[in-house]
Amino acid sequence: MIDLIVRHSGNKWVATGGEFYAEASTLGKLDKELEKIVRQKGYLEVSKKIYFFMGFDNSVLPEWIRQYSQHYFNRILCIENDLNP
């Protein structure tokens, strides 16, 4: 499982962590970007599936709101090597 931090910059979703950096206007496109990076770096040649844990950077939430809630979301993304089962 690769840990990433995901945040929203105001107009883009941004995922960072280790050697990964991706940004896109929607989460769907962000996932595609990550998939592209995974394939480029050859991760799927070693492993059939790659899991990303994407924890939302809760510091994006304004300070006044944190006393009500301190969790936005965590998501897991599974990228499979569907070309080489």
Place this chain on the structure above:
Amino acid sequence: MAAINRINRRWYSGMATSEDWWAVWLGLVFCFLGLLSVTGVDLVGWIAYPRKWIDISQSIAPLGKSYHNLGAVESLLITYLMFTSATCIGAYFMRWNVKRYFLGWTFIFIITYLLWIIGNHAFFAANVTNRAKYGLTYSLSLGGGAAYILALLVGLIIGNFFKHFAAFLSEAAKPEWFIKTAIVFLGVKVGYMAMKAADVVFELAITGACATIVAYLIFWPGTYAIARKIFKLPRKMSAVLASAISICGVSAAVATGGAVRAKPLIPVMVSALVVIYAVIELIILPPIFTATMIEQPIVAGSAMGMSVKTDGADAAAGAVMDELMRNRKMNIDGTKWEEGWITTSAVMTKIWIDMFIGLWAFLLAIVWVYKIDRRPGEIVPASEVWHRFPKFVLGYFAAWIVYLGILFFLPDFVDNAKIGAVPVEKGMRKLFFMLTFISIGIITDFRKLAEARFGKMVGVYCIALFVYIIPVALIVAYVFHHDMRVPIAQ
């Protein structure tokens, strides 16, 4: 600048840094000190507690009998020192600016006690059954509600007209932390009440849970439909609004925003609206319910729990209504209801609502991720339910269960347990209610409502709340709680 747990990665994330958890620690430390009275030592009776007064020298004294030799000033000083050190430790761990917190807290503490004492003047607080005792022929019969109302009003005046002072106090004006701590103390109250009327407490808990489930299933789809069909709002915004208006305000808006993967701006905008509307409800609903539902106080409390969003405003509204209704009842026929049952009815319903939000957001996430957005490869982790679970509820139930345990398994210790329970469930709980009232006022700026471009959301909120949520809440509360009686005070 307050720090935050950036990522909630583990089940214990935020235990040392979030207000939610710190409400548990703060609440349980004082509950534990109170519990030590079973050994015969009272470690909490020093709490300074205002009484109805006409002579200022009689206005405040320690609540515990074992501290009756302590003067008012000493009692106030100990109360200040105990809670200043406890909350400053919390502020330190939550990585707030401790110096700013300490200064703000000190001012808030002083203002709180001043208003608490003023609000207990017999002119405000006495009712028809006891005003003669204070040499009065007329009084406002507001009971402890006068102090709450005063605290809210003064807080609102500071928040809206003395902006620099409000900004100075803001580091310590934490209504959600204060109310969550008060709710942990309320757990002791509920346990203590169970010692007197266990059957009513259990009935309240079970019917409260049923009412909450029914409310979820009716409120959310109805509000979502209003937003979508009448106001033509987009799906995600409608979902966030539906949760905020129909479930539990800000925490529901943030949970749903995360669940449906909305841009964070959407729940933030909705939350700003929630906070303002919750204060409006807090101001108008208690007197209306008191005037119209005096024969159904538990129904009124439960309906309040379903209608008023944010824990702080709901508990505060329940507490005001508790005072107003009990005093009105005494004025009408001399019946003296036990204090706290109406507040408990409002808070218990709200706690059930809060607890379900994690599950509800999880279901919404599943529907959104797997059925609506259908992003390939995305998995919704089940741990999301835990991360969204309100942790202060654990403190509330822990306090409740400990006192229930004493009732059922250690009946010989009940009398001693009551000695430590009263300062916590009465003195400390009401102090934290007062702190909540003043803090809500300080952080509420009504101008934001006019300045912000909420657009259609204001319309959805107004219609859904007043035309749909409140009437349905009253019906649901009536179905589950009608004719439940508040025990008579001995």
